[in-house]
Amino acid sequence: MELSLRERQKERRRTEIYQAAIALFKECGFDNTTASEIAEASGVSRGTFFNYYPYKEAVLLDYGSAVVQRLQAEAEVQLAAGKAPLEALYDVWNLLADENTRERDLFPPLAYEVMNPNPERAGAAYRALQLSRVVEVILTPVQQAGELRSDLSLARISNLIADTYLLVALRWSAYGTGRSLHDELRLSLDLLLSGALKR
Missing domain, CATH: 1.10.10.60 (Homeodomain-like)
Known part of the structure; x- marks a missing residue:
């Protein structure tokens, strides 16, 4: 229309x-x-x-939403081209690390909105930053192939991965570590996937 x-x-x-x-x-x-x-x-x-x-941080929600939309589009292109889903997930994590490294100062106030004590603001941030949806799109074929644990739902696994990204990137952006954000995110994703995949 x-x-x-x-x-x-x-x-x-x-x-x-x-x-x-x-x-x-x-x-x-x-x-x-x-x-x-x-x-x-x-x-x-x-x-x-x-x-x-309605508040200054709301501008950052538009920024974060645009980043997530780009990531989902990239993931869908990679999966359609036949890339292995886990490779696509690591590629998306690298793109996130690139973006957060480039815009390091924008990330802490954006992440804090997700944890805002005002439930309306926290809800708006959660709806704008649907990273778990991107993870779910990527992991759907892994689940369909029977390679994910069956005692946890795909949504729960995707939320855990997205939430861990948020905390790792927030800690790195606000305080720094001895490693690059790329290394921090890869390490956390390795750990999460080792628990999410069937052995």
């Missing part, structure tokens, strides 16, 4: 606000950027900013 002119204008304005906000977050840091500065940079009033994004 084609969008009306008004809807297209709203989408364009949201995109402009989003792009201005992300540029400021990268230039000045998330914590140092105010809603007023985002509004000014995108040529709208502060009130208009809040019409599109």
